[in-house]
Structures are given as C-alpha cells and as structure tokens.
Amino acid sequence: MSESSQATTHPGDPVRPLLATPAQIAAERTLLRLLDDPLLAELRAEIRKELADTPRGRSESGAATLDHAVDEWTNSLIMAEIAVHQEIPAIILVTDNTPRTWMGHTVPGIGTSGDNPDAVYRLAVIDGTRRYEVTGRFDMANRPAQVTLELHRGSKVSPPPMDGKKSDLTPLASISDRDLDVAPDGTFRFTIGPNPEGAVHMSSQPGQLTLGFRDMLDDWTQQPCALELHPLDSTPGLHASDADVLQAIQRDLPPYIRFWSGFPEGWFxxxxxxxxxxxxxxxxxxxxxxxxxxxxxxxxxxxxxxxxxxxxxxxxxxxxxxxxxxxxxxxxxxxxxxxxxxxxxxxxxxxxxxxxxxxxxxxxxxxxxxxxxxxxxxxxxxxxxxxxxxxxxxxxxxxxxxxxxxxxxxxxxxxxxxxxxxxxxxxxxxxx
The missing domain is CATH 2.60.120.1600 (Jelly Rolls)
Structure with a gap:
C-alpha cells in the first residue's frame, strides 16, 4: 500500500466528488493492483469450484450468478483488508454492487450481502483505546433521509456470528443524524473514545473497532454527508506493503466467502x-x-x-x-x-x-x-x-x-x- 491515503488537496486542484477523498482513491487503486495477483486468481477459482458443488451453486440461478458473487465478495474482502491496514485510520466507501468510473479508473462492484443501493456504506477501522473526532457537513438542500452511525467490535474481515432472525449485529454504540448537533450551515462534530468528551460521543472499548456510516437516500438526488476522521491522540502509523495485504487476503478470503455464501441458508x-x-x-x-x-x-x-x-x-x-x-x-x-x-x-x-x-x-x-x-x-x-x-x-x-x-x-x-x-x-x- 505504497500510495498515501492521507494526501492533501491544495488551492487550484480540480474539484473532487464528495466521496472521492484521497483515502478513497488510494484504497481503490490498491484494490485494482491487488486484483492482478495471479495467486489470488487461483484462490478465487478454487473457491468458485467449491461453491459450484453446493445446492445453491447447482441451482439454475445460483450457477448463473456464482462468478459475479465470488468477484463481489473478493472485492469486498480486499477493501476490508485495506481499511484494516491503513497507515492512519480514514473513512472509506467499502460497498457498492454497481461499478463506477471516476478519477481515472473503473471500480468493480463490491458486495457482501443484501447491500442496499439506497445506502452509502462507509467505515473506518480504529483502536478502541484511542480518541477520535469526526467532523462532517450536510448539504442542507439535499440531505439524506437518514444517516446511521454505529461502532462495532472487530472488523469486516472476520464477521462474528449473527442472529439468524436479525439483519444487523448489536453495536457497542449507535447514533443517527437525529442525535447530532447540526449547525445551520450543515456542519457537525462528534467524538469517539473510552471516556465522554463532546456533547455527542460514542463510547469505545479496548480492541479493534469498526466505525460504520450509512447515508440512507430516499431519493438518489440526495447527497451523502461529507465526513472526516481525526485522531486526537498520537497514533503510531501502520506500514503495510501490498505483499502484507495480499498475505492477509489469501489467509482470510476462503473463510470470508464461505461465511457470506452460506449466510442465506440461515437468514431469517x-x-x-x-x-x-x-x-x-x-x-x-x-x-x-x-x-x-x-x-x-x-x-x-x-x-x-x-x-x-x-x-x-x-x-x-x-x-x-x-x-x-x-x-x-x-x-x-x-x-x-x-x-x-x-x-x-x-x-x-x-x-x-x-x-x-x-x-x-x-x-x-x-x-x-x-x-x-x-x-x-x-x-x-x-x-x-x-x-x-x-x-x-x-x-x-x-x-x-x-x-x-x-x-x-x-x-x-x-x-x-x-x-x-x-x-x-x-x-x-x-x-x-
């Protein structure tokens, strides 16, 4: 992951789309580099062969969509690993089943399970012992129908057991845009950490945590909110190479895909x-x-x-x-x-x-x-x-x-x- 996710913009730079943050573009370019790995291609082929021999994989529609599903799960796991291995935690868009072309490249579909096209899914992986501030801004004329913010244990790389009757895990902390103190210009701020600090605060616990955001768009002309994550403590940076991330992907991809490919069996x-x-x-x-x-x-x-x-x-x-x-x-x-x-x-x-x-x-x-x-x-x-x-x-x-x-x-x-x-x-x- 040699490309910095913390690049800064300067006056006179071209205007970027709201979601095309430096961290986002760095993550996507890393995704595209890692997808070229031949060992990863071999691993995906092995997983596909395994799933093709399951009852769902042998069904007419399951067989027709298996390649697409394996591709989306692979991309999902890679983005999750990139979030874990960021040098400094940053908020990135990690799920969108629909490909997009922007900023000089095409991002393939990235899907996990039941991903809602009306939602903009972003996350950051943080250290639960440290303090952070999130600042944001709504376009008040095109505000989302709802924004939900949740703090969960662990990361998306290793999904914990889920209650088959529910679609979401119980978070450590959760708030929505209704809980934020939004200024007339659309700006807001909240803090995260072991002890309350701001008027709006999400309490953390020790360990690796995932801070997740969902902008719910009841109309696709609505705009997701702008978001930035700021560490408030001195945070030692991670220095993960592409080889380090690939090693993690090769280790984690089989159980990740087995989990999500089997999820429909117990869902509801x-x-x-x-x-x-x-x-x-x-x-x-x-x-x-x-x-x-x-x-x-x-x-x-x-x-x-x-x-x-x-x-x-x-x-x-x-x-x-x-x-x-x-x-x-x-x-x-x-x-x-x-x-x-x-x-x-x-x-x-x-x-x-x-x-x-x-x-x-x-x-x-x-x-x-x-x-x-x-x-x-x-x-x-x-x-x-x-x-x-x-x-x-x-x-x-x-x-x-x-x-x-x-x-x-x-x-x-x-x-x-x-x-x-x-x-x-x-x-x-x-x-x-």
Missing amino acids: GGLRGNAITPVQGRNGSLSGFIAALSFDLADDQAIVVTTQPNDAAYSGFQILDPWMIGADVTRHQVSLNTAQSRANPDGTVTCVISKSDPGVANWLSTAGLRQGLGIVRWQAVPGEPDVAGFVREFRVVDAAELAQLPDLIRVTPEQRAEQLAARARSYAVRAS
Missing part, C-alpha cells in the same frame, strides 16, 4: 419458494423494520406485493440473487424507493416482481433470474406502528391474471426506457 431461518417473512424490528441506530422474501418463479409468473410506507423517513424494496448480491442498479430496475415508486390512491405501493417486463411502473426486475431473494425496509418510522399492516399483499399470479389487474399503474416501452435512463443519471449523483 432460511427462505424457500415464494414466501415473505413477518415484519421484524431492526437493531442499532436503524430504528426501523425489515421483511425478507424469496422467489422461485416460472417464466410466466410474477409476485404482486403491496406495502404501506408508514411515513418512514426511508422506505425501499430490493431484489437480490440467490447469494444475496445485487445486480447493477443502473442497468436493471432491481430496487425501488419512495421517490422512484408510484403510490396507489390510498398511499400504499404495489410492486410486481418478475423476470420479464410486465409493463408496470413499479416493476422489480429479477435481472433475468427465476430464483432469488428480496428485502423490504422501513427506517425512522414514527410512533409505534402495527407491523401487521406493513405488508398488505403478497401473492403469485400468472401473466394472464397480471394483465387483467385493474389498479396497476402501467407504462409504455418508451416510458420504461426513460425510467431506466433516469435511474442511471440519478445514481451517478453520489459520485459527482
């Missing part, structure tokens, strides 16, 4: 066929609710799902492959949030999940797959809502019945093309 107790779980509460700062679903559709079948937004600050619905990896959201309409959906007259939202385009505005594409998984999320829901009313309808229909449903909002092929083009344009905003 394991889902099969065409089914949806009861709505459940979420842990930590997400302060919301989640439902999981699976689908196994014939070519002429679809699933009709009607949900109630419940005045949530953020609500979104996404489709995943059998490995819980998402497709490129700029090419496939595999997710819909509040801004992208067309509501029914009563405020509910009806979506149609299908392999081929049914000509419905709220189509959730399976990206050509017959089998896969899905997630519905509601975050920052006011009051104490009755979860029984969150999902109003979930049923399988054939193409003939779908064509006759009277209340679905329809679109023409030209309108669909513009809908997809608008997705690509708005998704690019976060990288601008």
Whole structure:
C-alpha cells in the first residue's frame, strides 16, 4: 500500500466528488493492483469450484450468478483488508454492487450481502483505546433521509456470528443524524473514545473497532454527508506493503466467502419458494423494520406485493440473487424507493416482481433470474406502528391474471426506457 491515503488537496486542484477523498482513491487503486495477483486468481477459482458443488451453486440461478458473487465478495474482502491496514485510520466507501468510473479508473462492484443501493456504506477501522473526532457537513438542500452511525467490535474481515432472525449485529454504540448537533450551515462534530468528551460521543472499548456510516437516500438526488476522521491522540502509523495485504487476503478470503455464501441458508431461518417473512424490528441506530422474501418463479409468473410506507423517513424494496448480491442498479430496475415508486390512491405501493417486463411502473426486475431473494425496509418510522399492516399483499399470479389487474399503474416501452435512463443519471449523483 505504497500510495498515501492521507494526501492533501491544495488551492487550484480540480474539484473532487464528495466521496472521492484521497483515502478513497488510494484504497481503490490498491484494490485494482491487488486484483492482478495471479495467486489470488487461483484462490478465487478454487473457491468458485467449491461453491459450484453446493445446492445453491447447482441451482439454475445460483450457477448463473456464482462468478459475479465470488468477484463481489473478493472485492469486498480486499477493501476490508485495506481499511484494516491503513497507515492512519480514514473513512472509506467499502460497498457498492454497481461499478463506477471516476478519477481515472473503473471500480468493480463490491458486495457482501443484501447491500442496499439506497445506502452509502462507509467505515473506518480504529483502536478502541484511542480518541477520535469526526467532523462532517450536510448539504442542507439535499440531505439524506437518514444517516446511521454505529461502532462495532472487530472488523469486516472476520464477521462474528449473527442472529439468524436479525439483519444487523448489536453495536457497542449507535447514533443517527437525529442525535447530532447540526449547525445551520450543515456542519457537525462528534467524538469517539473510552471516556465522554463532546456533547455527542460514542463510547469505545479496548480492541479493534469498526466505525460504520450509512447515508440512507430516499431519493438518489440526495447527497451523502461529507465526513472526516481525526485522531486526537498520537497514533503510531501502520506500514503495510501490498505483499502484507495480499498475505492477509489469501489467509482470510476462503473463510470470508464461505461465511457470506452460506449466510442465506440461515437468514431469517432460511427462505424457500415464494414466501415473505413477518415484519421484524431492526437493531442499532436503524430504528426501523425489515421483511425478507424469496422467489422461485416460472417464466410466466410474477409476485404482486403491496406495502404501506408508514411515513418512514426511508422506505425501499430490493431484489437480490440467490447469494444475496445485487445486480447493477443502473442497468436493471432491481430496487425501488419512495421517490422512484408510484403510490396507489390510498398511499400504499404495489410492486410486481418478475423476470420479464410486465409493463408496470413499479416493476422489480429479477435481472433475468427465476430464483432469488428480496428485502423490504422501513427506517425512522414514527410512533409505534402495527407491523401487521406493513405488508398488505403478497401473492403469485400468472401473466394472464397480471394483465387483467385493474389498479396497476402501467407504462409504455418508451416510458420504461426513460425510467431506466433516469435511474442511471440519478445514481451517478453520489459520485459527482
């Protein structure tokens, strides 16, 4: 990791996208260098062969998406190792299933499990015995629907055991943007360390910790907040070479991929066929609710799902492959949030999940797959809502019945093309 992640900018330098911090670009360039390692290619091939012989790997849709999943998990582990081996801790964007081209290079998709395209996932790995300050700024005219901040033990490299009924681990500390003291110009500050220091503080414990951030975008024209991490103590810098990081990757990649490839088996107790779980509460700062679903559709079948937004600050619905990896959201309409959906007259939202385009505005594409998984999320829901009313309808229909449903909002092929083009344009905003 010879390229410094702490490079500074100077007056007259070209304006960078908000997320393209020096640490971010250094991490991405390191990722691209490490991906060229021939031993890593051999290791990925061995892992792929192992997974191809599992029931999920032998299924039609699992086999079709296995290469993509292994690529995304590999990139995810490499970014996690880079975060651990940074010379000085810095906040970097570590997850985005959709590739992006910027700053003179193309970053491949980086995915783990159920990664939400409406979320901007950033993290820093810190020492729990030391003190830090985080400063940030919101674009007050384009502020995210919600920002969650969590402090967890360990790092993303070695996922700890997870409760199969929940989607998130219980953090050491968690806050949201509602807890921050945000100035009129959008700036804010909070501290992290063993003892409280500022008005807004996250208490740490000894050991390696991960500070995670999620900007939830209910509209893709919203902007993630600017963030900087400042060590307040004298911190001895790490001096890890590419060879050091590669050695760690070669050690950690097999268990990492085995964990995440097997995660769908226990997720919400394991889902099969065409089914949806009861709505459940979420842990930590997400302060919301989640439902999981699976689908196994014939070519002429679809699933009709009607949900109630419940005045949530953020609500979104996404489709995943059998490995819980998402497709490129700029090419496939595999997710819909509040801004992208067309509501029914009563405020509910009806979506149609299908392999081929049914000509419905709220189509959730399976990206050509017959089998896969899905997630519905509601975050920052006011009051104490009755979860029984969150999902109003979930049923399988054939193409003939779908064509006759009277209340679905329809679109023409030209309108669909513009809908997809608008997705690509708005998704690019976060990288601008």
